[in-house]
Amino acid sequence: MKLKRIHHIAVICSDYQKSKDFYVRILGLTPVQEVYRKERDSYKLDLAVDGLYQIELFSFPDPPARPSYPEAAGLRHIAFEVENIEEAVRDLAVHDVTVEDIRVDSLTGKKFTFFADPDGLPIELYER
Known part of the structure; x- marks a missing residue:
């Protein structure tokens, strides 16, 4: 296997409109494509970072909280x-x-x- 580069980073948010505003208006990422998936009651927004990488912003109904600590295992x-x-x-x-x-x-x-x-x-x- 020869990995070429990071393709995307997926982020699941609890408030889609608030997070969309944050990543687009405040951080200045460029929307590439937005899709609503009715069967999952979920939005998926592809965001470009300087035209090179993508962040996939997802919404799901009532996503579970994920604790985040500075030195916790995981991403x-x-x-x-x-x-x-x-x-x-x-x-x-x-x-x-x-x-x-x-x-x-x-x-x-x-x-x-x-x-x-x-x-x-x-x-x-x-x-x-």
């Missing part, structure tokens, strides 16, 4: 690369998104920080 977070982390943090502040203090990766010397989506999913910004 930890989604990370987005940005050119200027201070500018990105200011953009999020305009939308009242709480962002952790900017830190520096001791291995790479690059700046990074974390914030959360409407369901508490940890999202990292990592300066290029």
